[in-house]
Amino acid sequence: MAADRRSSWLKGVLDLLVLSCLTDGESYGYEIAKALAGAGLGEIKGGTLYPVLNRLEEAGLVEAEFRAAERGPGRRYYRLTGPGREYLAAEGAAWEGFHRAVRTQLHAGGTAP
Amino acid sequence: MTTDAYFEELAGALRAAGVPEEQIGRTAAELRGHLAETGTAPEEEFGPAARFAARLGGLAPAPGEPDGAAEHWTWTADVFNDRRMLAVHGDQGWEVESLDAVGRFVCRRVPGAALAWEYRREVITDRRRARVLEELEPEGWELCGEWLTYGYFKRPKSATAGPAGAPASVPAPPAKWLFLSRRGKVALAVWAALAATAFVALGPPGYAMVLMGVGWAVATAVMARRETAPDGAGTPGRS
Structure with missing residues (x-):
């Protein structure tokens, strides 16, 4: 099914997409989810997003800081670390390579206009 | 389930998985903040608390990542014995990931971060399937494999027992793989x-x-x- 396929595509690249949301500066969970939805990647539920953020933090690719808000609950802000930036560049390039290979193959198979 | 009850269950499950208290508090604050912005219910946003806790605790391997630290063990039992053996092995931290083509339980355990698991077996013929899933999923049961007419469900024990739901003992993976009654x-x-x-x-x-x-x-x-x-x-x- 199309929805299932999209969700498995996303699984393979979600960590990179989350990192890419931090290249211009820090952000927090809800804002990252909104940015990805705005980019046309669909709604990313908190149940999917936070385990990814956790893993990225454990791997030292992002660092986080909780800040209390004047009104309402506080937010945990994430920012890219040096290794996170390098990881994003290297893995992003690998994804690009994969994407190109898929596109070339699909064109060869005659599915492209 | 109320938001407080959800976070209580989540905290219990994280505690049982050995997540430090400080980190549990921090995680809960962050997730409550997220809900305040989305306006959704916790279960709708994060899924069942026990499953979410297992993923948050870093227990689930990342997709495509090598799963080097985990122990793997495959075993089977007859239908008279399977539920008893699942209970025994679940208490030792073995999580059934699937049933293979010949009906063996394919299990995984992460040393140092193992949860105790409870299991149940239900007949899930086509007619009963939807009803059984509808009844069990809200209670945190997840279908982990099917064999003939049977569906096997798993749930971390910490979902119901809190910290008491941690594995009592974590013996080495058994060499035995066949348990006949x-x-x-x-x-x-x-x-x-x-x-x-x-x-x-x-x-x-x-x-x-x-x-x-x-x-x-x-x-x-x-x-x-x-x-x-x-x-x-x-x-x-x-x-």
Whole structure:
């Protein structure tokens, strides 16, 4: 099914997409989810997003800081670390390579206009 | 489930998985903040608390990442013994990831971060399937494998027992992989004797295979009926 396929595509690249949301500066969970939805990647539920953020933090690719808000609950802000930036560049390039290979193959198979 | 009850369950499950108290508090504050912005209910946003806790605790391997630290073990038991052995092995931290093509339980355990698991078996024929899933999923049960008419469900014990749901002991992966009950051994012996007799009597292997297949199908059907009969009117059977 199309929805299932999209969700498995996303699984393979979600960590990179989350990192890419931090290249211009820090952000927090809800804002990252909104940015990805705005980019046309669909709604990313908190149940999917936070385990990814956790893993990225454990791997030292992002660092986080909780800040209390004047009104309402506080937010945990994430920012890219040096290794996170390098990881994003290297893995992003690998994804690009994969994407190109898929596109070339699909064109060869005659599915492209 | 209220938001407080959800976070209580989540905290209990994280605690049982050995997540430090400070990190639990921080995570809960962050997630509550997220809900304040989305306006969604916790279960809708994060899924069942026990499953979410297992993923947050870093227990689930990242997709595509090598799973080097985890122990793997595959085993099986007969239908008279499977639930007892699942309970024993679940208490030792083994999580059933799937049932393979020959009906063996494919298990995984992460040393140092193992959760104790509880299991239940239900008959999930096409007719019952939707109803069983509808009843069990809100209670945190996740379908982890199917074999013939049986569906096997798992749930971290911390979902109901809190910190008391951590594995009592984590012995090394057993070398044994087959756990037959006495009834299972008798049934196997009878079946083997019948099959051998049929083979000798009927000669061509085709006949024997048909006989074996029919016997097997009848046994399965009888078993499924026995399972559903006492409370077959609606509720899933006892696990």
